[in-house]
Amino acid sequence: MSSEKIETNGRITATKKRTEDMSLDLALRPGNFEEYVGQENIKNNLKILIEASKRRGDPLEHLLFYGPAGLGKTTLAHLIAKETNSQIKITSGPAIEKVGDLASILTNLTAGDILFIDEAHRLNKLIEEILYPAMENRSLDIIIGKGPSARTIQLELPPFTLIAATTRVALLSSPLRSRFSGGSFRLDFYNQANIERIIKRSAGILGVKIEDAAIPLIASRSRCTPRIANRLLKRARDYAEVKGKGIITTPLAEEALKLLEIDELGLEAADRKILETIIKKFAGGPVGLSTMAASIMEEEDTIEEIYEPYLMQLGFLERTPRGRCATVHAYEHLGLKAPGDQQKLI
Numbered sequence: 001m002s003s004e005k006i007e008t009n010g011r012i013t014a015t016k017k018r019t020e021d022m023s024l025d026l027a028l029r030p031g032n033f034e035e036y037v038g039q040e041n042i043k044n045n046l047k048i049l050i051e052a053s054k055r056r057g058d059p060l061e062h063l064l065f066y067g068p069a070g071l072g073k074t075t076l077a078h079l080i081a082k083e084t085n086s087q088i089k090i091t092s093g094p095a096i097e098k099v100g101d102l103a104s105i106l107t108n109l110t111a112g113d114i115l116f117i118d119e120a121h122r123l124n125k126l127i128e129e130i131l132y133p134a135m136e137n138r139s140l141d142i143i144i145g146k147g148p149s150a151r152t153i154q155l156e157l158p159p160f161t162l163i164a165a166t167t168r169v170a171l172l173s174s175p176l177r178s179r180f181s182g183g184s185f186r187l188d189f190y191n192q193a194n195i196e197r198i199i200k201r202s203a204g205i206l207g208v209k210i211e212d213a214a215i216p217l218i219a220s221r222s223r224c225t226p227r228i229a230n231r232l233l234k235r236a237r238d239y240a241e242v243k244g245k246g247i248i249t250t251p252l253a254e255e256a257l258k259l260l261e262i263d264e265l266g267l268e269a270a271d272r273k274i275l276e277t278i279i280k281k282f283a284g285g286p287v288g289l290s291t292m293a294a295s296i297m298e299e300e301d302t303i304e305e306i307y308e309p310y311l312m313q314l315g316f317l318e319r320t321p322r323g324r325c326a327t328v329h330a331y332e333h334l335g336l337k338a339p340g341d342q343q344k345l346i
Contacts, residue, residue, distance in 0.1 A: 028202050028230055029075050036079060037201070037226070038194040039072065042185045046076070049182055050083050059112055059159040060084055061182030062135055064120075066169035068309040070227030071187040073165035077116045080163065088114045093122030099142075102127055106140055111158040120164035121171035128176050135162055135179045167305045189224035189313060192216070198226050199233050203248075208237045210248040217253050223266040223310050235260060265314060265333065270298070271307055275316060275334060278326045284339065286323030 030036040033043050046063075053060045060080065065073040081088035089109065096102050096117075109115060117123070123131075133139045140155040164180070166172060177184065190198075196219045203210045210233075218236060222229035233248075239256035240248045261269045277295050278285045293300045308324075311317040316330035331338035 060161045062162040062180045063182040064180040064184040065165045067187035070225040077163045093119040114161045121166040121168045195219040214250045214253040221266045275330045285325030288323045
């Protein structure tokens with residue numbers, strides 16, 4: 001087996017998946033709510049909603065899932081489709097560029113279908129306006145022609161459920177958020193115990209041999225995120241196959257994580273670069289998002305959606321009206337001395 005499988009340059013938190021990872025992620029996806037680890041309150045609410053809709057014989061009401069990337073929003077949508085015996089049609093906000101794109105999707109739905117829109121915060125306002133009557137009245141208003149001769153045709157849509165997912169709920173307009181009558185649910189980061197359960201389950205599905213002591217080690221570096229936990233497990237498996245006898249031992253897991261430049265808190269090189277840039281180039285902050293993105297040659301959306309949530313959860317980063325600031329904890333983690341005025345809030 002080639003050592004090229006070890007990701008020395010790739011980012012574990014990258015939003016673009018490799019083909020291998022995509023196929024394996026599908027295999028690791030839970031098949032029912034019992035297999036879905038964590039988010040207990042959300043699962044309990046969804047079970048009630050699904051059972052109530054079945055007893056009434058009505059489609060499930062529209063749902064919104066939001067929270068950091070990799071926590072299971074897409075997986076929940078698939079589980080809901082299975083539990084309701086519905087077909088799920090999947091698209092994303094950036095893919096719906098024109099009104100015609102949305103009209104084509106909506107008119108091809110059949111009764112009881114689920115429409116899942118990922119990255120819903122990237123829907124443009126015109127598309128949102130078309131969604132309002134579709135969600136409320138199951139109707140689609142299409143304007144034909146221009147000027148004085150323009151006329152509106154109203155098409156009736158079959159009963160359907162819209163499930164939207166977003167990492168940036170604040171970017172959704174208030175009228176759109178209010179139309180998710182089934183509820184809006186925030187997915188939180190997972191605790192250590194749940195991540196360990198996920199790793200153990202995934203190892204069984206993949207046929208990976210792993211020592212019990214290595215599971216907490218990998219879990220502690222997984223940024224409290226199931227998607228990252230599964231990726232670290234796969235990279236540790238690759239390393240164990242190349243450098244060991246195919247069994248993930250604690251020493252081999254530590255070596256694999258070191259090769260990936262992931263420290264004891266799950267921070268990778270890009271996380272540390274963000275903190276070091278704020279501290280060394282901008283005296284600890286505040287620094288604006290666009291300035292920071294240009295300094296580290298990274299996209300603003302990637303910083304805001306992928307890196308910042310975990311850094312803020314650890315207490316390493318603060319968002320202030322004037323920009324981002326590194327905290328005393330960030331200085332300590334990097335082994336740097338914080339200036340005397342660092343504790344003061346901007």
